[in-house]
Amino acid sequence: MAQPGPTQRGEVPDGSSAPDVIVHASDVHKRFGSVEVLKGVSLVVRRGEVVVLIGASGSGKTTLLRCINHFERIDQGRIFVNGRLIGYRSDARGRLVEERASAIARQRAEIGFVFQHFNLYPNKSALENVTLGPRKVRKMPRLQAEELGRRLLQRVGLESKVDVHPAQLSGGQKQRVAIARALAMQPKLILFDEPTSALDPEMIGEVLAVMRDLAKEGMTMVVVSHEMGFAREVADRVVMIDDGVVVEEGSPAQIFDRPAHERTRSFLAKLL
Amino acid sequence: MLFSTAGLHFDYSFFWSSLVHPSTAFLQGLETTVYLAVIAQALATIIGLLLALARRSKIAPLRAFVWIYTWMFRGTPLLIQLVIVYDGLAAAGIYTFNNISVGSFVIPSVVQAAIVTFTLNEAAYMGEIIRAALSAVDPGQFEAAMSTGMSPGQAMRLVVVPQAVRFIVPPLGNDFNAMMKNTSLASVIGVSEMFLVTQEINSSTFNTFEIYAVAAIYYLALTTVWGFIQSAIERRIDRRWGIARPPRSWWSWTSSWGRRGVETVGATAGTEGPAILQGVGRPREPRGFFE
Ligand SMILES: Nc1ncnc2c1ncn2[C@@H]1O[C@H](COP(=O)(O)OP(=O)(O)O)[C@@H](O)[C@H]1O
Ligand SMILES: [Mg+2]
Numbered sequence: 001m002a003q004p005g006p007t008q009r010g011e012v013p014d015g016s017s018a019p020d021v022i023v024h025a026s027d028v029h030k031r032f033g034s035v036e037v038l039k040g041v042s043l044v045v046r047r048g049e050v051v052v053l054i055g056a057s058g059s060g061k062t063t064l065l066r067c068i069n070h071f072e073r074i075d076q077g078r079i080f081v082n083g084r085l086i087g088y089r090s091d092a093r094g095r096l097v098e099e100r101a102s103a104i105a106r107q108r109a110e111i112g113f114v115f116q117h118f119n120l121y122p123n124k125s126a127l128e129n130v131t132l133g134p135r136k137v138r139k140m141p142r143l144q145a146e147e148l149g150r151r152l153l154q155r156v157g158l159e160s161k162v163d164v165h166p167a168q169l170s171g172g173q174k175q176r177v178a179i180a181r182a183l184a185m186q187p188k189l190i191l192f193d194e195p196t197s198a199l200d201p202e203m204i205g206e207v208l209a210v211m212r213d214l215a216k217e218g219m220t221m222v223v224v225s226h227e228m229g230f231a232r233e234v235a236d237r238v239v240m241i242d243d244g245v246v247v248e249e250g251s252p253a254q255i256f257d258r259p260a261h262e263r264t265r266s267f268l269a270k271l272l
Numbered sequence: 273m274l275f276s277t278a279g280l281h282f283d284y285s286f287f288w289s290s291l292v293h294p295s296t297a298f299l300q301g302l303e304t305t306v307y308l309a310v311i312a313q314a315l316a317t318i319i320g321l322l323l324a325l326a327r328r329s330k331i332a333p334l335r336a337f338v339w340i341y342t343w344m345f346r347g348t349p350l351l352i353q354l355v356i357v358y359d360g361l362a363a364a365g366i367y368t369f370n371n372i373s374v375g376s377f378v379i380p381s382v383v384q385a386a387i388v389t390f391t392l393n394e395a396a397y398m399g400e401i402i403r404a405a406l407s408a409v410d411p412g413q414f415e416a417a418m419s420t421g422m423s424p425g426q427a428m429r430l431v432v433v434p435q436a437v438r439f440i441v442p443p444l445g446n447d448f449n450a451m452m453k454n455t456s457l458a459s460v461i462g463v464s465e466m467f468l469v470t471q472e473i474n475s476s477t478f479n480t481f482e483i484y485a486v487a488a489i490y491y492l493a494l495t496t497v498w499g500f501i502q503s504a505i506e507r508r509i510d511r512r513w514g515i516a517r518p519p520r521s522w523w524s525w526t527s528s529w530g531r532r533g534v535e536t537v538g539a540t541a542g543t544e545g546p547a548i549l550q551g552v553g554r555p556r557e558p559r560g561f562f563e
Contacts, residue, residue: 167513
């Protein structure tokens with residue numbers, strides 16, 4: 001990371017350590033080789049908020065999500081999650097260095113990630129998919145983990161699929177298991193990367209319904225999605241990303257009905 | 273009789289009694305063949321896993337070591353490796369194998385040398401097989417594991433490696449088939465495995481065709497039994513993945529023999545329907561972890 005300032009671990013000079021701020025990203029830059037994909041993105045997500053990211057393919061939405069749980073290193077800027085710098089710490093001279101893998105893993109345990117292609121473990125049953133994290137990361141006893149897993153699978157409407165393998169689940173069912181797997185770690189935040197875009201149209205509703213329930217229960221969510229109905233109903237804020245920068249953000253009504261920016265207008269026009 | 277009119281002498285009763293009532297020496301040779309192959313294959317699989325992981329390491333000299341190791345062991349005849357390990361090292365004063373006694377049981381020096389050589393040789397192949405199998409596992413699996421807070425080590429051990437097993441078993445099975453036959457090379461350093469015992473019976477009876485035919489039938493029995501065991505293992509793994517595959521036909525499992533190593537990994541992955549291996553083989557952008 002370039003130009004690191006002297007920052008104490010966890011201390012945020014600009015006041016974003018306010019307890020209700022879950023994600024605070026400021027001026028995030030990310031390059032792949034010579035191509036700059038994120039060009040100074042800033043984003044604040046408060047506890048219980050649902051933020052929907054929209055933007056054209058290749059604009060950097062996935063990359064931003066991946067930076068938030070440190071699947072990618074960033075080249076410049078800061079990302080705080082739960083008030084702590086993610087992926088980095090300051091060394092004795094106040095310079096930022098990458099955290100140890102075990103420390104990053106502990107931070108990630110607090111952040112759920114739901115993938116576009118589900119990424120369920122194909123060699124494990126639905127229940128095992130859900131319980132592996134709690135058992136191995138939280139060291140939860142097997143029976144307790146299974147009880148938790150059954151409860152979560154019930155919550156996503158899959159109590160009858162507990163012992164079924166991913167190969168025998170529909171896309172919508174797979175994604176609901178994936179959501180249960182994320183929930184099993186009792187995360188403070190869940191990141192969703194186009195959770196319904198790999199699904200047949202008739203299965204999108206069941207996944208969005210689960211996400212809607214989560215939002216109602218107060219889960220903090222950052223969702224990359226172009227499901228306008230879902231965004232209007234559930235999102236507290238819609239953030240439009242274009243070419244690696246946040247072009248504009250606001251309430252769903254503001255963004256969808258009265259977009260201020262030409263690039264937002266043309267993107268929305270193409271979407272319809 | 274057909275045989276005598278052809279001028280061929282086939283001692284049928286010697287053949288039959290050697291086949292049905294093999295001598296104690298022959299049975300001990302058979303036993304040595306099996307345990308040599310099993311021990312060497314098992315050790316080679318463990319070392320192969322370490323080689324495969326080292327090949328992915330961030331430490332460049334480690335990767336270079338694995339590359340050179342693999343290059344040397346795959347590029348020279350097993351027979352020469354055997355002779356170098358047993359005779360060459362001793363002649364050069366580097367290492368001499370001595371009999372080891374474990375309780376009342378003695379492991380002869382030649383058997384030790386054979387196990388070491390077969391293990392080191394096979395590890396080079398297993399390293400490549402396991403490396404290919406690890407990269408056949410969708411990188412999204414590693415990331416999914418990491419997203420639940422697993423360390424990279426846990427993600428490999430609990431998620432990636434168990435899935436790679438599915439791609440490892442078919443080529444490992446082919447290698448083990450070859451291993452059982454290649455143990456006959458150990459006869460050159462004097463290991464009393466099935467081939468050496470057969471040679472000894474030949475030189476005392478001169479029933480050359482009969483006794484080698486018997487040996488061939490025993491090798492065939494070993495590889496055939498292994499073929500069934502391998503199919504059973506593969507079906508069991510498929511069940512773990514929730515995939516019902518029809519039992520392999522006689523033809524399909526015999527015809528998969530003889531192919532060696534890495535290319536069968538690809539073949540295995542490629543023969544699966546897209547619904548079965550969701551994600552695997554789908555082109556993906558390389559992501560940060562694998563840089
Ligand atoms: N690992 C990578 N290596 C190189 N380029 C990448 C990598 N990941 C993403 N990109 C590039 O970064 C840009 C943004 O990608 P992405 O964040 O996936 O966009 P979005 O999710 O908005 O479609 C694209 O041009 C993509 O090709
Ligand atoms: Mg994307």
